[in-house]
Amino acid sequence: MSETNASAAALARTPLYERHHALGARMVEFGGWEMPVSYRGILEEHRTVRTAAGLFDVSHMGEIELLGPHAAAACQRLTTNDVRRLANGHVQYTILCREDGGVVDDVTLYRVDDQRWFFCVNAGNVAKDLAWIRQHAGAATVVDRSPATALIALQGPAAAGILGALTPLVLERIPSFRFARGEVAGLPVLVSRTGYTGEDGFELYVDAPRAGALWDALMAAGAPAGLEPIGLGARDTLRLEAALPLYGHELDEQTSPLAAGLERWVRLDGEDFIGRAALRHERERGAPRHLVGLALRAPGIARQGHPVTFEGASVGIVTSGTLSPTLGSPVALAYVSAALAAPGTKLAVDVRGRPVPAEVVATPFYRRPRPVAAAPAEVPSEVAEPVEDAVDASDDAAPADGEGLYEIDTAPEATGADEPPAGVADAPSPADDDAENADGTQVTREGEH
Amino acid sequence: MLIPETLRYSEDHEWVLVEDGIATIGITDHAQEELGDIVFVELPAVGAELAKSATFGVVESVKAVSDVYAPLGGIVTAVNEALTTKPETINEDPYGAGWMVKVTLANRADADALMTAEQYRGFLAQEKP
Numbered sequence: 001m002s003e004t005n006a007s008a009a010a011l012a013r014t015p016l017y018e019r020h021h022a023l024g025a026r027m028v029e030f031g032g033w034e035m036p037v038s039y040r041g042i043l044e045e046h047r048t049v050r051t052a053a054g055l056f057d058v059s060h061m062g063e064i065e066l067l068g069p070h071a072a073a074a075c076q077r078l079t080t081n082d083v084r085r086l087a088n089g090h091v092q093y094t095i096l097c098r099e100d101g102g103v104v105d106d107v108t109l110y111r112v113d114d115q116r117w118f119f120c121v122n123a124g125n126v127a128k129d130l131a132w133i134r135q136h137a138g139a140a141t142v143v144d145r146s147p148a149t150a151l152i153a154l155q156g157p158a159a160a161g162i163l164g165a166l167t168p169l170v171l172e173r174i175p176s177f178r179f180a181r182g183e184v185a186g187l188p189v190l191v192s193r194t195g196y197t198g199e200d201g202f203e204l205y206v207d208a209p210r211a212g213a214l215w216d217a218l219m220a221a222g223a224p225a226g227l228e229p230i231g232l233g234a235r236d237t238l239r240l241e242a243a244l245p246l247y248g249h250e251l252d253e254q255t256s257p258l259a260a261g262l263e264r265w266v267r268l269d270g271e272d273f274i275g276r277a278a279l280r281h282e283r284e285r286g287a288p289r290h291l292v293g294l295a296l297r298a299p300g301i302a303r304q305g306h307p308v309t310f311e312g313a314s315v316g317i318v319t320s321g322t323l324s325p326t327l328g329s330p331v332a333l334a335y336v337s338a339a340l341a342a343p344g345t346k347l348a349v350d351v352r353g354r355p356v357p358a359e360v361v362a363t364p365f366y367r368r369p370r371p372v373a374a375a376p377a378e379v380p381s382e383v384a385e386p387v388e389d390a391v392d393a394s395d396d397a398a399p400a401d402g403e404g405l406y407e408i409d410t411a412p413e414a415t416g417a418d419e420p421p422a423g424v425a426d427a428p429s430p431a432d433d434d435a436e437n438a439d440g441t442q443v444t445r446e447g448e449h
Numbered sequence: 450m451l452i453p454e455t456l457r458y459s460e461d462h463e464w465v466l467v468e469d470g471i472a473t474i475g476i477t478d479h480a481q482e483e484l485g486d487i488v489f490v491e492l493p494a495v496g497a498e499l500a501k502s503a504t505f506g507v508v509e510s511v512k513a514v515s516d517v518y519a520p521l522g523g524i525v526t527a528v529n530e531a532l533t534t535k536p537e538t539i540n541e542d543p544y545g546a547g548w549m550v551k552v553t554l555a556n557r558a559d560a561d562a563l564m565t566a567e568q569y570r571g572f573l574a575q576e577k578p
Binding site: 026041043044300301323330352 | 486489
């Protein structure tokens with residue numbers, strides 16, 4: 001047996017570290033953080049999220065705010081998607097690109113109001129993204145909220161029931177890729193209907209000092225429904241089954257979002273953005289390689305870096321692979337030559353010198369059963385990391401007005417994740433906290449705030 | 450943490466049981482716990498010759514790939530084919546149904562040079578950070 005264990009020296013810890021320790025988590029290094037990889041076993045945790053609900057500490061992810069009258073323009077310039085599609089209370093999956101089209105990071109962008117936006121960014125990229133955003137934000141004010149903000153993800157078919165019992169927010173009015181501010185277990189929280197598992201679920205942004213109380217309340221409320229803590233190991237297998245990209249695997253600065261199959265989130269014919277010219281050029285030429293799903297047809301696990309072959313010749317490389325706990329068979333994501341990217345194409349993966357037959361298959365590998373009212377299509381989003389904050393948040397102090405990420409309590413009805421909401425204008429929002437969104441939707445129950 | 454007294458142990462966390470000139474080899478309880486859920490096992494063929502300290506197989510968990518090293522040399526006389534379809538047996542019963550290979554013992558001294566249960570316990574204690 002041979003194993004390498006990353007040194008835990010000088011790693012950052014989230015506000016929930018002691019709880020992970022008490023729960024017996026196996027801790028690993030991830031993106032400069034000491035994080036729980038599993039508590040009871042990755043496969044069991046994976047199944048828990050698919051069948052009941054799981055609670056994830058993803059406080060290592062970053063939150064970067066853009067403020068002021070120039071914030072919207074800065075977001076438009078920085079990202080591939082169209083920020084004009086966002087109303088207050090909307091979230092958008094989007095990409096930060098370099099001039100040459102390489103991916104700086106894939107992120108989610110939140111519009112609190114027309115002068116207040118924030119990015120949720122991958123844990124390992126916080127410093128890089130912050131520098132990039134500051135470099136290109138023009139006259140917008142950039143604030144790193146990462147150190148002050150914890151992030152807890154509640155994911156799985158039982159998630160809405162668990163959260164609904166703890167909050168006056170009407171969760172039916174917060175559809176996929178919408179968010180609202182409200183109280184959860186009496187704590188001020190920004191509730192976002194997003195996730196990285198392929199399941200229904202929520203990501204809860206909370207001031208770091210309150211993370212423990214929120215975690216405890218969720219664990220207690222969720223216990224009867226089978227809620228369990230889930231580590232990064234299952235987070236990875238869950239996102240892989242859902243074919244959601246992971247920065248550093250499917251995406252990096254040498255990879256374009258077009259090769260990664262993210263055209264839907266790249267508005268080449270809309271407003272200008274950093275990288276648009278290069279990506280337009282690539283669209284004309286056609287991306288030389290495409291990200292595909294592979295199903296292995298013989299025993300063996302494809303791992304990142306394994307060559308993909310066709311008739312003995314190397315035609316690509318695996319970016320992620322595992323044994324799919326839900327399917328019970330090995331799956332992988334891989335970049336392959338564009339000519340070999342069609343579903344049904346028979347390839348092989350070179351697993352440590354042994355060619356294992358594989359077939360290109362449609363993704364996602366797993367799709368959750370949809371409720372009658374279909375939610376908008378899921379989009380990738382991931383990775384975050386936490387931080388120490390410039391704002392002094394004491395244990396019991398609510399965020400001051402205009403501070404923190406919690407200054408919104410309305411969420412528009414869903415219009416479909418890919419359809420621009422009607423009448424989105426960059427009109428100034430009312431300055432008071434009781435603002436309604438454009439269509440007047442209230443997301444708190446009558447008489448509650 | 451199970452460390453049966455009747456077995457010998459290697460620093461690579463393999464165990465060896467010697468009976469009638471045949472050495473049965475597997476990975477320890479500590480090793481399976483460190484790996485987590487085992488989902489794939491690669492074993493040598495019957496008749497293969499194991500060289501002491503050389504890789505003879507692979508154990509894969511959901512997150513990690515681990516080579517398995519021969520704690521002693523010999524010719525493979527049996528492999529645990531059941532692990533091909535039920536690799537999780539190693540997690541469930543590492544010293545019993547989770548055995549990996551049996552080899553003819555080329556050199557008895559190889560087995561005697563391995564750690565006793567008590568020595569392996571001490572080895573694990575000093576390995577821990």
